[in-house]
Amino acid sequence: MQGAQVVAGLAALAHEHRLAVFRMLVVAGPDGIPAGVLAARLGVPPSSLTFHVQQLLHAGLVTQRRVGRQVFHAADFTAMNRLLAYLGENCCGGGQSCVPVCEPGATSQGLDGERVA
Amino acid sequence: MQGAQVVAGLAALAHEHRLAVFRMLVVAGPDGIPAGVLAARLGVPPSSLTFHVQQLLHAGLVTQRRVGRQVFHAADFTAMNRLLAYLGENCCGGGQSCVPVCEPGATSQGLDGERVA
């Protein structure tokens, strides 16, 4: 049952600061952003930032990588796609899913609005 | 769409019972499902069901309509689309959103009494 995983993901995003963090990371792309920068942008103390980031980590929505004494955070787009797909499942009444995947970093995206028939 | 509204929507969905309710309603389509049926399917007492449904209502994700002494609940697909669009915003690195809208077959035009479960 992946429903529990989806609930965890939604709960992780269901907070002002965490949603802001996640969107920053979505915009930032695979390179990510150091924890300190995230804390500064949000205006929260470091310990609070850690608390929130850990929820996102535990939900599998973000990844960490250490660079020197900084810890860069990046969005996990695969997890995000799973989340969106789950919510959109059956949304059009048929067996078809109307939520496409999202693939950042790769410039493979056409400008057409193609979708499954 | 404001971030606070999105947070409210995510928080509303970030619960086992509420997510289950919402998905049932997504599958059920515009006709919706009576509160009692939802409570029975979840195995929760009526007062608990009301509590959860109100979060979804307040978040604008579901609508209610009274039919006799039953209250039918239906998913608000417009709100759901807004939520998905917000999460997917900038997800492909460009200004383009890769999350399409969802338009279930509308059979909700009739204002007369509907069938009972």
Added chain:
DNA sequence: ACGATAATACGACTATAATAAAAATTTCGT
């Protein structure tokens, strides 16, 4: 090695969410 910087771990407090029994409300059938 030492001092400074980046981040996490710990601890204490406050606020809000979740649960559900019991009472009240609305509507139906007869």
Added chain:
DNA sequence: ACGAAATTTTTATTATAGTCGTATTATCGT
């Protein structure tokens, strides 16, 4: 009008989330 059915309101209790100061760990520059 009366009693049964569907749902909400009330009320109370318990559990968990959020906040942030301080302490601790890891890394860098000199």
